[in-house]
Amino acid sequence: MFTRAIVRTPCRAMVDGLTSADLGLPDYAKALHQHHDYVQALEECGLQVSVLPADEAYPDSTFVEDVALMTPRCAILTNPGAPTRRGEVASMRATLAHFCTHIENIDAPGTVEAGDIMMVGEHFYIGLSERTNEAGAVQMIAILQKHGMQGSMVELTEVLHLKTGLGYLEHNNLLACGEFLHKPEFQAFTLLEVEPDEAYAANSVWINSTVLTPKGFPKTRQMIATAGYKIREVDVSEFQKLDGGLSCLSLRF
Numbered sequence: 544m545f546t547r548a549i550v551r552t553p554c555r556a557m558v559d560g561l562t563s564a565d566l567g568l569p570d571y572a573k574a575l576h577q578h579h580d581y582v583q584a585l586e587e588c589g590l591q592v593s594v595l596p597a598d599e600a601y602p603d604s605t606f607v608e609d610v611a612l613m614t615p616r617c618a619i620l621t622n623p624g625a626p627t628r629r630g631e632v633a634s635m636r637a638t639l640a641h642f643c644t645h646i647e648n649i650d651a652p653g654t655v656e657a658g659d660i661m662m663v664g665e666h667f668y669i670g671l672s673e674r675t676n677e678a679g680a681v682q683m684i685a686i687l688q689k690h691g692m693q694g695s696m697v698e699l700t701e702v703l704h705l706k707t708g709l710g711y712l713e714h715n716n717l718l719a720c721g722e723f724l725h726k727p728e729f730q731a732f733t734l735l736e737v738e739p740d741e742a743y744a745a746n747s748v749w750i751n752s753t754v755l756t757p758k759g760f761p762k763t764r765q766m767i768a769t770a771g772y773k774i775r776e777v778d779v780s781e782f783q784k785l786d787g788g789l790s791c792l793s794l795r796f
Contacts, residue, residue, distance in 0.1 A: 544751050548590045549638060549794040553578055553605040554597035557785065561603055561625055563703065566784040574781035578605065581792055584775050588750040590795065595638060601631050605782070606791040609656040609674075610635045612667075612683070613796035616690040617645035619683065624654040624674030642796070647686045653679030658704035658791055663711050667694040668728065670705030697728055706790050708737075710747040712754055716770055718763070720745045735770060737763050746788030748795075755789050 553574045560569075585592050598604045603625070610631045612619040618639045620632050632648075639646055649655045659670035660683070667687055669680045677696070684694035701722045702708045710718035712735070720737035723729055737745040744760035747767065754767050758778040768774055779789060 545588075545590055545795045547642065547796055548585045548592045549595065549607055549642075550578070550582055550585070550592060550792060551595040551605050551607050552597040554599045554602065556599050556602040557605060559602045560785040561627065562785045564784055564786055569781040569784045577778050577781055578792070581777050581779065581789075584755055584777050585750065585793060585795075587775060588753050588755075590750065592793075593638070595634075598631070598634065601628065603628055603785065603787075604631050606658075606785075606787045607635070607794050608791045609658050611639060611794055612655075612657040612660055613794050614662070614667075614687070614690065614692060615665075615796075616692065617647055617686070618643040618796075619657075619686055620646065620648040621655040621657055622649040622651055622653060622679060623656050624672075624676070624679075625656070628656075645690070647689075649679050649682050649686075652676075653682045655679035655683055656704065658706050659699075661706055661709055661711055665692045667692065668697050668705065668709075669694055670697050670699045670702075672699045672702070672704060674704065695728070697726065703786055706746055707786075707788065708742065708745050710745050710749075710790075712747070712749045712767070712770070712772060718745045718747055718767070735766055737766075743783055743788065746790055748789045750795060757783070757789060 656674040659675040661668045687694045708723045717732035720742045741760040741763045744763035747756040754772045758776040
């Protein structure tokens with residue numbers, strides 16, 4: 544069970560954020576409204592939410608998940624693969640010091656963005672991507688093992704981050720699309736296949752028996768409901784324009 548979350552208010556500079564999507568520029572006022580509803584959804588799941596102020600120095604800073612991995616035994620500050628995001632780590636360190644006794648960090652030349660990491664119990668799947676390299680993953684696994692947990696690497700070829708195409712819903716159920724449907728690492732799970740035209744919805748988030756799923760993907764919503772989960776839809780269309788999903792917008796612990 545999760546009890547807390549950390550989010551950061553989107554900044555006006557988000558229109559200059561990193562993206563490979565061809566969906567147009569985000570509408571800042573609409574993004575603020577959507578972010579407020581996202582926070583409300585977290586609270587409905589029973590979380591106490593700490594809302595950090597907008598940071599205009601870092602256009603992508605609302606995507607707090609990438610700069611830290613929260614585990615049951617420690618927090619691990621990452622070293623983002625995107626150079627423009629590395630400055631976000633220092634302010635997150637100060638924030639996490641209020642919540643965590645043990646804070647570790649990834650050092651160069653290792654790079655890690657925690658959007659590439661999926662937690663399943665005490666095992667962490669780490670995607671090797673353009674943003675997370677093997678040196679960073681090796682460091683991450685060593686830190687996890689130091690604290691009594693485990694990690695393994697997964698090669699990525701099609702997506703920005705591991706959790707772009709995966710969403711673990713607990714009870715051995717795994718939302719998956721694209722390349723992840725056939726990877727041997729995930730064949731022991733009950734795979735809930737997300738259709739290509741709704742691939743964005745693979746990044747849904749289980750929080751205390753409720754699944755947050757992006758609004759506008761009815762086939763995936765129905766599949767999650769059929770699997771027996773309570774659902775809370777959240778409209779995150781403005782963050783989708785920046786390659787950001789539901790998990791990217793919070794640290795949950």
